Amino acid sequence: xxxxxxxxxxxxxxxxxxxxxxxxxxxxxxxxxxxxxxxxxxxxxxxxxxxxxxxxxxxxxxxxxxxxxxxxxxxxxxxxxxxxxxxxxxxxxxxxxxxxxxxxxxxxxxxxxxxxxxxxxxxxxxxxxxxxxxxxxxxxxxxxxxxxxxxxxxxxxxxxxxxxxxxxxxxxxxxxxxxxxxxxxxxxxxxxxxxxxxxxxxxxxxxxxxxxxxxxxxxxxxxxxxxxxxxxxxxxxxxxxxxxxxxxxxxxxxxxxxxxxxxxx
Amino acid sequence: xxxxxxxxxxxxxxxxxxxxxxxxxxxxxxxxxxxxxxxxxxxxxxxxxxxxxxxxxxxxxxxxxxxxxxxxxxxxxxxxxxxxxxxxxxxxxxxxxxxxxxxxxxxxxxxxxxxxxxxxxxxxxxxxxxxxxxxxxxxxxxxxxxxxxxxxxxxxxxxxxxxxxxxxxxxxxxxxxxxxxxxxxxxxxxxxxxxxxxxxxxxxxxxxxxxxxxxxxxxxxxxxxxxxxxxxxxxxxxxxxxxxxxxxxxxxxxxxxxxxxxxxxxxxxxxxxxxxxxxxxxxxxxxxxxx
Numbered sequence: 001x002x003x004x005x006x007x008x009x010x011x012x013x014x015x016x017x018x019x020x021x022x023x024x025x026x027x028x029x030x031x032x033x034x035x036x037x038x039x040x041x042x043x044x045x046x047x048x049x050x051x052x053x054x055x056x057x058x059x060x061x062x063x064x065x066x067x068x069x070x071x072x073x074x075x076x077x078x079x080x081x082x083x084x085x086x087x088x089x090x091x092x093x094x095x096x097x098x099x100x101x102x103x104x105x106x107x108x109x110x111x112x113x114x115x116x117x118x119x120x121x122x123x124x125x126x127x128x129x130x131x132x133x134x135x136x137x138x139x140x141x142x143x144x145x146x147x148x149x150x151x152x153x154x155x156x157x158x159x160x161x162x163x164x165x166x167x168x169x170x171x172x173x174x175x176x177x178x179x180x181x182x183x184x185x186x187x188x189x190x191x192x193x194x195x196x197x198x199x200x201x202x203x204x205x206x207x208x209x210x211x212x213x214x215x216x217x218x219x220x221x222x223x224x225x226x227x228x229x230x231x232x233x234x235x236x237x238x239x240x241x242x243x244x245x246x247x248x249x250x251x252x253x254x255x256x257x258x259x260x261x262x263x264x265x
Numbered sequence: 266x267x268x269x270x271x272x273x274x275x276x277x278x279x280x281x282x283x284x285x286x287x288x289x290x291x292x293x294x295x296x297x298x299x300x301x302x303x304x305x306x307x308x309x310x311x312x313x314x315x316x317x318x319x320x321x322x323x324x325x326x327x328x329x330x331x332x333x334x335x336x337x338x339x340x341x342x343x344x345x346x347x348x349x350x351x352x353x354x355x356x357x358x359x360x361x362x363x364x365x366x367x368x369x370x371x372x373x374x375x376x377x378x379x380x381x382x383x384x385x386x387x388x389x390x391x392x393x394x395x396x397x398x399x400x401x402x403x404x405x406x407x408x409x410x411x412x413x414x415x416x417x418x419x420x421x422x423x424x425x426x427x428x429x430x431x432x433x434x435x436x437x438x439x440x441x442x443x444x445x446x447x448x449x450x451x452x453x454x455x456x457x458x459x460x461x462x463x464x465x466x467x468x469x470x471x472x473x474x475x476x477x478x479x480x481x482x483x484x485x486x487x488x489x490x491x492x493x494x495x496x497x498x499x500x501x502x503x504x505x506x507x508x509x510x511x512x513x514x515x516x517x518x519x520x521x522x523x524x525x526x527x528x529x530x531x532x533x534x535x536x537x538x539x540x541x542x543x544x545x546x547x548x549x550x551x552x553x554x555x556x
Contacts, residue, residue: 012355016378018403019392019432022392022395035400079285083284092285095288104537105537107493107495108530108533109300109303110299113302117298133295197388198385199496200495217388229391233384233388233391236385237388241377254375254447258444260447
């Protein structure tokens with residue numbers, strides 16, 4: 001029985017890692033062909049990503065958008081989470097639901113709405129439009145992590161601080177902020193990784209002028225394959241694994257994903 | 266206690282008005298208003314060569330009864346539902362076993378699944394098309410093992426598309442199931458085991474029935490998630506396999522028919538909202554769960 005279980009888990013993990021492993025192999029081919037097993041070994045395609053102007057531009061666009069959009073997402077999510085935590089009013093819950101909505105719906109809906117919106121107000125094709133669109137779309141992630149952080153906070157700490165005469169601002173800066181900072185950082189990290197990988201909103205809002213890496217890959221697919229795409233895929237997978245690995249290293253990942261707290265076990 | 270509670274509710278202007286004002290404006294302006302504009306555009310009249318002109322007509326919605334459109338809709342729903350069912354059928358036992366494994370194994374698996382979940386659909390499409398290709402694909406392995414004579418390409422095809430969609434929704438499905446399954450009371454299955462049930466029997470006669478509502482809502486959420494797939498039908502499938510999401514973009518960008526694209530997006534929005542509402546109404550399995 002144990003053996004069957006192990007084989008099943010192993011098969012699933014093989015299925016999940018197979019495409020990534022093949023792409024890893026393809027990315028180190030010596031010649032400009034997609035071959036697996038790879039022929040020769042070369043890290044040249046990773047270098048090309050930084051030296052070929054078009055790919056480097058796409059990389060820079062992606063990084064700038066992801067950084068600013070996830071900052072924006074945190075800035076919107078933090079007050080919503082605090083507000084819901086302070087007063088569980090109908091409006092607070094509605095605002096929370098509105099923050100979750102973009103993520104529950106197929107992204108093409110939000111993407112088309114934003115396309116029509118930016119065409120109407122004249123921001124279509126600008127990087128700022130992509131940043132704002134991503135920022136609002138990705139609010140869900142920091143919203144969920146920060147709310148979880150506030151929930152798991154011991155309310156007696158705040159009451160103690162108040163009893164000792166601390167005002168709202170002092171309570172926030174000295175008690176709440178340090179306790180929820182890890183949750184803010186993980187929310188930021190989640191949003192950053194997802195913005196980096198997001199395709200359809202970036203494409204609809206400004207895809208023809210502001211090319212991000214996913215857009216660049218999809219556009220290039222039409223003109224044939226190059227191992228640079230494989231290098232980007234490996235790089236993105238590596239960034240995600242490092243980011244989530246760090247979140248797991250410094251935080252309680254199972255708890256963040258909804259498992260019961262450790263002490264209940 | 267009551268005093269403390271009072272003070273929390275009594276935070277004056279800053280807490281009551283300023284705190285929610287900024288996020289309300291941001292979410293309202295850049296999420297709600299775009300959806301409302303899209304709703305109104307779906308009633309507008311298309312102008313060839315331009316965008317559209319304001320009108321109030323149902324012609325865009327009338328196209329939904331077109332046999333061609335019904336076929337697209339039927340195909341999208343059938344495809345997403347099949348992929349969601351397969352994903353949940355694999356993910357449920359997988360997640361159950363995962364939550365019963367050691368914490369460090371759980372963390373490694375969760376980091377990996379989160380990484381795959383956040384991978385761009387473009388990258389997943391590219392990776393699977395490489396894995397199923399003639400030059401770098403799985404058939405090279407079969408040839409090396411002597412199972413096949415020569416290498417072959419397995420995409421674009423419907424099976425390739427289904428495999429890609431299962432791959433896409435699997436990590437999502439595991440993460441939706443993870444909270445409920447990790448809170449499932451271990452005493453429940455222990456009791457069944459004490460009474461002599463085998464682990465497999467315990468799983469099918471105790472765990473699955475107790476979790477049936479969670480399973481149902483996970484299938485629905487995975488279905489909505491898969492409906493949003495946009496790149497995979499284009500990279501792994503053929504044009505007849507294009508789903509509603511692909512057609513929406515195609516109409517908006519390449520046919521420059523924003524009103525019809527908007528009407529299709531509103532339909533997709535309604536379908537998704539109804540589905541999500543059903544999962545909320547069904548609620549979670551509270552029996553046997555703790556924490």
